[in-house]
Amino acid sequence: MEEKTHVMQSSNINALSTGLHVLVVDHDSTCxxxxxxxxxxxxxxxxxxxxAMEALDIVRTRNGGFDIILVELHMPVTNGLDLLTYIRREFMLSVIVMSSDHKQEVANKCLEKGASFYITKPLSMVDIETLWQFVFLEKHSKRKASEMGMKVIKKIFLQYHPSLIAEVFAFKSVQIILLFLDLDATPSKILEAMSETGLSRAHIVSHLQVCHLV
Known part of the structure; x- marks a missing residue:
């Protein structure tokens, strides 16, 4: 009975992970x-x-193209932390760092740099089977962030340019939302994306401050 239950659980897990694209980066060929x-x-x-740099080239060539990136922390030339930084700067992908290093401060540093999770080696089948959960969490957080970004944009237009809402949302909404959700986005970048609306940089700064985004 227990064996049958385990088979059913494994089957359900495989159904959730089937088709998800994973990039694994590790200089240790055996691992x-x-x-x-x-x-x-x-x-x-x-x-x-x-x-690491080969991995980055593949990610760029595929324009993201992966659901999860599983990277070894300690690698020669370019380590896992550097690769994590490069990927998170350009793509909103789930990056999971793996290492045989059990130090809490090491795990904390990886998480602070943007890792979705830190897994200690050797990896178990339980670790592997549950990786799909990070894809779900990443997509869920993106959806929530997009909703928040849209509210901020509506707030700006409703006060200053209500007559332009329909036009701008039709052509610029995606680009503007991405700028709002970009941690490195500046008022100048946002203003450039919204140039035809007649807004000033001061308007944007003022509203970002109200929404606690600057």
Missing amino acids: LKIVERMLQACNYEVVGVSH
Whole structure:
């Protein structure tokens, strides 16, 4: 009975992970092969590479193109933390750092830099089976952030340019939302995206301050 239950649970988990694209980055070829096989056993679509910059090139070529990136922390030349920084700067992807380092401060540093999770090696099948959850959480947080960004935009237009709401939302909404949600976005960048509306930089700064975004 217990064995049957386990098979059913594994089947359900595989259904959730099937088709999700995972990029694995590890300079240790043995570890790389083991993790690749574990992921494939759970029906993930897997690409494995041994160099951080090769991984970054693949991500850029595919314009993101992955649901999860699983990266070893301690690698020569470009380490996992640097790769994490590059990827999070350009793409909103779930990056999970793995390492045999059990120090709490190391895990904290990775999480502070934007890692979705920190997993200690050796990875277990439970670790692998539950990776799909980070994809769900990432998409859920994006949706919530987009809703918040839209509210901010509406607040600006309703006060200053109500007659332009329909026109701007039709052509510029996606671009503006992305700017609002970009942590490095400045009032000048936002103003550039909204140039045809007649808003001034002062208007944007004022409203961002009201919404506690600057």
